[in-house]
Amino acid sequence: MPKKQKHPNLPNGYGSIRRLSGNRTNxxxxxxxxxxxxxxGIPITPRALCYVADWYVGFAVLTAYKAGTYTPGMEQELAKMRAVDDGDLSLFTKNILANLQVLRNDPEEQVMTFSDLYKEYFHWKYEGKKKYSQSSIDGSRKGFRNCSAIHNKKITDITYQMMQDILDSCPLKHSSLEFMLSCMKQCFHYAYAQGYIEKNPTELLRINIPEDDEHGVPFTEKDLATLWDHEEDDIAQHLLIMCYSGLRVNELKVVTVNLDNFSFSGGLKTPSGKNRINPIHSSIQNIVSERLKKYGCLMPNSYSYLNKNMNSYLPSLGIEAHTPHDCKHTFSMLCEKYGVRENDRKRMLGHKFSDVTNDVYGHRALEDLRTEIEKIPCCKRVANEPLIFQNNPI
Known part of the structure; x- marks a missing residue:
């Protein structure tokens, strides 16, 4: 089998040349x-301009296309030029050089578009040695996708007012605007650092609508008892783990579980969330152990699976509708009700301290946190007895 021929990489925004499978003439x-x-935010490859037998003919076509001199069928003439030896400099090469000269003399072609900038920035940030969470990558792509109004604009033509108007007129929720704002700021910060622009136009950008995040509604004690009645159910197990740990639903996929000392480590979003170590409440230790043994992880399915199935599962148990994030509010409510120290409550929720004393000098051992979290009782119904909470032994 002949060795696959390597060709030069095409410049950003130049187009692409794909070799198709099979035995083809072109x-x-x-x-x-x-x-x-x-x-x-995944690029959609446009319809092909043409199909050719030689990669360099394809390159000549793209060069003519960028220079604005391409016409349908030109590839046939270029192929003929490519086949003719015209001395030291063939007609084919002269054609490419002539179109390159057009591009070189066009100042507009020297400036990248916002799409070009985002591709380069994305490659620099997310495809380097440092690893980022999938949620971070998805958030970046969402922000870029919603900035479609400036995708094809030259970055030197994009102004502060243009971007501010886009944010102000966007009908999306506050959380989506946050992704857009972050995308704009990070891309132009990168462009300024690379010397592509003389001034960063995003410094004054802001979101001018109030936050619309809905506050969570905790599960009631009766709801928790009902979930314990069905603790063998997959959805109930997800919810009980979150209600008794303070983990976010997406954190179920990223935390490290240590069954030797029954702890969760890691998390998402902020440094305080990512670097925390929480004890596993005694009431859910068996559930956690069984899920690891059965699936090798806490959450084998996607976030959307849980969110979708909760909508039908909870009403079937007589529980009002909830979101997965309500579990985190439930844990916070339980901590507050049963006297968990406020600082430890913040630590286990992954919240940042606003004061230097706790933020820098606050240190708590795992067993100290375990003493606090075990103040929260486990609610399981006892036959013929009223609903009460009882502490599990550690």
């Missing part, structure tokens, strides 16, 4: 630059 598909993206 195996190279020549595509213009990407202009559209999926809902997840």
């Amino acid at each position: 195996p190279y598909a020549v595509h213009p630059p990407v202009t559209d993206y999926t809902d997840k």
Whole structure:
């Protein structure tokens, strides 16, 4: 089998040349630059301009396309030029150089678009040695996708007012605007650091609508007792783990579980959340152990699986509708009701301290936190007795 030939990498925003599978007369598909993206920010390859037998003919087509001199069918003439030896400098090479000169003399072609900038920034940040969570990557892509109004604009033409108007007129929720604002700021901060722009236009950007995050509604003690009645159910186990640990639903996929000392470590969002170590409440230790043994993890399914199935599962038990985030509010409510120290409550929730004393000098051993979390009782119904909370032994 002949060795696959390597070709030079094309510049950003130049288009693409794909070699197609199979035995074809013209195996190279020549595509213009990407202009559209999926809902997840993934580039959608445009329809091919043409199909050619030689990669360099494809390169000549893209060069003509960028220079504005390409016409359909030109690839046939370029292929003929490529096949003819015209002395020291062939007609084919002269054609490429002529179009490159057009591009070189066009100042507009020297400036990248916001899409070009985002691709370069994304590669620099997310494809380097440092690893980021999938939620961080998805958030960046969402922010870029919702900035579609400036995707094809030259970065030197994008002004502060243009971006502020986009944020102000966007009908999306506050959380989506946060992703957009972050995308704009980080991309232009990168562009300024690279010397692509002389001034960062995003310094004064802001979101001018109030936060619309809904406050959570904790599960009641009766709700928790009902969940314990069905603790063998998959959805009930998810909810009980979160209600008695303070973990976010997405953290069920990233925390490290240590069954030797029954603890969770890690988390998401803030440094305080990512670096915390929480004891596993005695009431859910068996559930955690069984899920690790059965699935190898706490949450084998996706967030959407839990969110979707909760909508039908909870009403079937006679429990009002809740979101997964309500479990975190439930844990906070239990801590407050049963006298868990406020500082330890914040630590286990992954919240940042506002005072230097606790933020820098506050240190609590795992067993200290375990003493506090075990103040929260486990509610299980006892036959023929009223509903009461009783502490589990450690």
